[in-house]
Amino acid sequence: MISHQHLVEEVASRARLGDEEAADAAVHLVLAALSSRLDPPHREHLRQAVPPHERGALEIGALRHEAEARRGDEAPHGSADPLDALLADVARPVDATPEQALFLAQTVVSRITAGDTGLEADLRGALPEAFGPLFTEPGPRPGGADR
Template sequence: MVAHERLTEEVASRAHLSKADDAAHTVRVVVAGLAHRLDMPLRQRLRQAMPGPERDAAYAIVPPAHDTPAGLLEEVARNLQTPQERADRLTHAVLSVIADEDPALGRALREGLAPSYAELFTAPESSPERLSAAGDAPAPLSNEEVRTELRRRPQWSGDSHRLTRTVGLPADRTAPLLRQVEKDARELRHKVDHTTTGDGITFTLRTRSVDAVTRADLEMADRIDAAVDAVGSGGHPG
């Protein structure tokens, strides 16, 4: 079960909400909208995973709405009385926290929805990415530079467009690892994409503003490596 305090704290952090009450209300609205798009068994699973204050929001008896993610975002925007761009960020915040805190549930939800919904389970951009010294955009690395850096990071693979690493950990270490990576990403002001599969967690790094690998991605890769080493050995980083 996802803990109420943890859920609201993380949503508040990712969505830049200043009040816990705002975060709790946002969670209920997004969970209700999500439940309307799930079949009955998956609705029940979502409801069982939610903490008490949010559990009733996942209750729905109407037939599932077979629409696109845009329909969910429109519903969230309408019920929260917020612009759709803001609703997009809030929805990403709620669904990514649920997926991070309960990876098995997150995987089941993604598999139970149309593929177009998968992107909503990634964390929203926490803040603008770091710029190069010139101040205009991060500087992409060349293929040769990336190859050189990958030799120093044997757990990673990729090219000048993106870096990836798949980490296999016991189930009870997955959530601590994702929490630490999210903390590091906020500190570095950098985006990290991840997917959870039967083989573990796959992290993908790229600097979106230039659609390429930059020094910021390498720094984030090093943070992920440190988190894996600490969490995998049973430690508690940070």
């Protein structure tokens, strides 16, 4: 398991975020968005793989998932494309572009699955195929990602 400090430093460095506080917020946004798309067993696997500091974000995602299930949302998260909806959930709070949100999501996912191929395989299997780009190592940082 990656440590909280290492995860935040990696995200801050790779995404060229202004500070570790911004990186911590990005990690939480991505994990909450990802968690809200997982069923309880897969969410638990993710919870076991992330540092304790990040686990609150997974609970936020779980609550969002449960609320949508209670409402009977046919297209959860407001989009026909599940990846677009996840990226919107990441982008909206920080006023990022979809490209910046994808870069942040790829960075977080690549850091938490590095060295844990079981977690990566589990998440890939639990999510629709449309989420495949999340498991690609991020390329060059899109312009303006230093929010």
